Amino acid sequence: xxxxxxxxxxxxxxxIIACSLIAIYPLVGVVLASLYPxxxxxxxxxxxxxxxxxWHNYVAAWDQGKFAASFGTSIIVAAIMVPAxxxxxxVAGYAFATMxxxxxxxxxxxxxxxxxxxxxxxxVPLFYDVRALHLLDTYWALILLEVSGxxxxxxxxxxxxxxxxxxxxxxxxxxxxxxxxQTMRKIMVPFARPAILTLAVLTxxxxxxxxxxxxxxxVSHTTAPAGLASFxxxxxxxxxxxxxxxxxxxxxxLIVFIIFQREFMRGMLTGAVKG
Amino acid sequence: xxxxxxxxxxxxxxxxxxxxxxxFEWDGVTVGHWVGLANYRQALGDPAVRQAFLHSLVLIGxxxxxxxxxxxxxxxxxxxxxxxxxxxVQTVVFLPQVLAAVVIGVSWKWLYDPQGPIxxxxxxxxxxxxxxxxxxxxxxxxPAVGVIGTWVTTGLxxxxxxxxxxxxxxxxxxxxxxxxxxxxxxxFAVTLPGLxxxxxxxxxxxxxGTLGTFDEIYVLTxxxxxxxxxxxxxxxxxxxxxxxxxxxxxALGIILMLIIFAVTYGINRLMERGADA
Numbered sequence: 001x002x003x004x005x006x007x008x009x010x011x012x013x014x015x016i017i018a019c020s021l022i023a024i025y026p027l028v029g030v031v032l033a034s035l036y037p038x039x040x041x042x043x044x045x046x047x048x049x050x051x052x053x054x055w056h057n058y059v060a061a062w063d064q065g066k067f068a069a070s071f072g073t074s075i076i077v078a079a080i081m082v083p084a085x086x087x088x089x090x091v092a093g094y095a096f097a098t099m100x101x102x103x104x105x106x107x108x109x110x111x112x113x114x115x116x117x118x119x120x121x122x123x124v125p126l127f128y129d130v131r132a133l134h135l136l137d138t139y140w141a142l143i144l145l146e147v148s149g150x151x152x153x154x155x156x157x158x159x160x161x162x163x164x165x166x167x168x169x170x171x172x173x174x175x176x177x178x179x180x181x182q183t184m185r186k187i188m189v190p191f192a193r194p195a196i197l198t199l200a201v202l203t204x205x206x207x208x209x210x211x212x213x214x215x216x217x218x219v220s221h222t223t224a225p226a227g228l229a230s231f232x233x234x235x236x237x238x239x240x241x242x243x244x245x246x247x248x249x250x251x252x253x254l255i256v257f258i259i260f261q262r263e264f265m266r267g268m269l270t271g272a273v274k275g
Numbered sequence: 276x277x278x279x280x281x282x283x284x285x286x287x288x289x290x291x292x293x294x295x296x297x298x299f300e301w302d303g304v305t306v307g308h309w310v311g312l313a314n315y316r317q318a319l320g321d322p323a324v325r326q327a328f329l330h331s332l333v334l335i336g337x338x339x340x341x342x343x344x345x346x347x348x349x350x351x352x353x354x355x356x357x358x359x360x361x362x363x364v365q366t367v368v369f370l371p372q373v374l375a376a377v378v379i380g381v382s383w384k385w386l387y388d389p390q391g392p393i394x395x396x397x398x399x400x401x402x403x404x405x406x407x408x409x410x411x412x413x414x415x416x417x418p419a420v421g422v423i424g425t426w427v428t429t430g431l432x433x434x435x436x437x438x439x440x441x442x443x444x445x446x447x448x449x450x451x452x453x454x455x456x457x458x459x460x461x462x463f464a465v466t467l468p469g470l471x472x473x474x475x476x477x478x479x480x481x482x483x484g485t486l487g488t489f490d491e492i493y494v495l496t497x498x499x500x501x502x503x504x505x506x507x508x509x510x511x512x513x514x515x516x517x518x519x520x521x522x523x524x525x526a527l528g529i530i531l532m533l534i535i536f537a538v539t540y541g542i543n544r545l546m547e548r549g550a551d552a
Contacts, residue, residue: 008458012352016364019349023368023430029392030382116479116539118487120508121532124515124525209375211490216516225377229494232381239385246381250374257373261366269438 034058034243054240061231061244070227071252073214077142077223078207084143085150086200090192092151093158094184098170108159114152119145123216130217141217146210150203161195162188198267201260208253224249314526324527327507328534330417331486334506337421338428338488339481343474345425346432350470351462353433354440365437369430380494383423384410387495410496413503420495420504424485432477439473440466475546479539486535507531 036050038057062068096108119126126145135141165188173183189196214226222230228249232242257264318324349368353361371379386393387409394406409419443465451461489508492498498505498513507527515524 015352016349019345019429020364020367022426023370026379026382026386026426027370029386033385116483116535117532118483118508118535120487120489120511121528121535123511124521124528127515205373209373209377211375211377211493212512215493216512225375225490228375228381229377232384232494239388242381243385246378250378253373253375257370265362265366265369265434268434269441 030243030246033239034061034247036240038238038240057240057244058248061241061248064235064241065227065231065245065248067224067227067231067245067248070222070224073139073142073218073221074208074210074224076139077146077210078204080139081143081146081150081207082200082203085147085154085203086196088147088151089154089158089199090189090196091184092155093160094162094188096155096159097162097165098180111152111155114148115156119149119212123212127216135217137218137221139221142210142213142221142223145213145217146207149213150206154199154203157195157199158192161192165191194263194267194270197260197263201256201264204256205253224252314522315530318523318526318530323502323505324507324510324530326502327505327510330504330506331488333417334421334424334488335482335485337418338424338485339478341421341425342428342432342481343477345429346436346477347467347470349429349433350436350440351458351466353437354466361437365430365434368433371427372430376490377494379423379427380491384495387419411500413500416496416500416504420491423491423495424488428481428484431480435473435477436470439470443469471546475543478542478546482538482542483535486531486538 032050034057035053035055036057037052037054038060096104130136130141130145135144169187169191170183173187178186208223209225210223211225211229214221214223215229218226228245231245235241349364353364385391388394389406389408389411393409397403397405407415409415412419447465447469448461451465456464487508488506489512492504492506492509493512496504498509508531511524511527511531514520514527
């Protein structure tokens with residue numbers, strides 16, 4: 001492995017550093033832009049530090065973007081939706097991985113179909129269903145649709161995780177006389193902890209970032225990204241203020257990502273693409 | 276079979292089924308006019324629809340082909356011994372993936388601003404002639420949106436490819452080296468075939484993702500200027516909720532779904548055929 005020439009190693013590094021810079025630059029640029037004094041004629045260049053750090057932009061964006069309300073919605077929806085979706089995924093994934101029941105194949109294929117179809121394609125019938133249930137502009141519309149949207153992936157993911165468990169683990173539990181339910185809770189769930197954590201982070205990210213459903217189904221209970229979209233529509237020319245709004249909406253998911261970064265990346269690397 | 280299985284099947288399946296069955300009642304939800312397949316016939320002959328799908332095709336280049344290429348090159352570069360901090364690089368490149376499309380849209384809208392950093396950078400290096408209002412330019416807007424997709428999706432490709440590359444046995448690399456393969460040939464002879472399954476998954480994911488693109492378009496261009504960045508999902512939304520062409524929108528949704536089925540099936544068949552060859 002040491003046959004690489006010097007030039008090649010240098011080229012590798014140059015490539016990697018260039019890509020990392022391109023990946024990070026727009027994000028850093030937005031943070032810089034958000035700290036420019038708003039409403040002045042000097043528009044942020046994106047390369048230099050602002051003349052003065054206008055932290056006040058964040059307060060202004062928070063108030064004028066009415067982010068208190070949209071954050072509230074996003075938090076409520078995520079708080080119900082993430083546990084519900086993860087628990088259902090675990091239970092169903094366990095069922096698909098460990099038992100064969102009548103129609104299990106058919107149902108599993110249905111799930112795969114659900115994995116493929118984007119909400120955008122089914123939005124019209126969905127809208128009228130939700131209206132018929134009198135759930136328009138409620139938290140429940142978002143929660144139910146997000147759970148059903150996330151479930152296909154979750155079940156698929158958890159099934160793969162449970163399938164990777166050594167069969168001896170299951171057998172030992174059975175010999176000890178554990179019921180199927182106990183086996184799942186006491187043995188399989190601890191075994192699949194990394195996969196569950198990764199799924200929870202992904203689910204939270206999807207929920208927090210939900211925009212399309214919020215745009216279609218809610219008016220007053222809008223989510224944080226939808227709040228940002230309308231905020232940026234109203235203040236197009238005020239780049240520092242809009243940038244501050246973007247950073248505000250990005251911060252919660254970034255915090256979660258950074259906290260679980262190590263486990264999350266490991267979960268992605270080992271759990272991904274097993275099917 | 277324990278009760279909880281039944282429970283999960285009965286709780287979960289109806290949820291999906293609900294979404295499913297509803298697909299077929301779209302005729303009924305319009306104002307009551309039975310029009311049969313007229314919506315479909317109209318949609319297939321509609322130049323706006325064709326144009327939207329054509330835009331998707333262009334975007335697939337940016338959302339699928341480019342990120343996969345860059346992802347592969349980066350994977351190869353990272354997998355070579357002597358490169359430190361590869362996890363950090365992965366994390367950084369993956370970062371855009373966890374952000375809301377709206378956040379990304381707002382950020383790039385500023386980058387693409389006529390007075391924004393991209394034009395400023397072009398001016399600084401003497402390429403003033405390339406400066407333009409990127410998102411307001413009829414020919415530049417679609418590629419400009421596409422580049423954002425490349426930026427977002429590359430991280431996903433990189434992480435999945437790295438995961439796959441780790442599973443390629445070292446012995447195969449050694450064998451290739453014994454045969455005198457250089458890094459480039461080694462890549463094509465060992466790494467690429469070893470990543471076949473990951474490639475298949477990534478291709479399906481990114482192509483489907485492209486066909487469903489909505490958020491970025493809504494925030495960045497609203498389909499414009501003119502209709503130069505209108506994509507199918509955006510057309511569905513606008514017809515259903517802005518211009519009151521519900522039947523047409525529902526038909527478009529079904530067409531979009533069928534195309535996604537066909538594409539997914541096609542990719543899987545193609546990749547499996549490639550495996551046999």
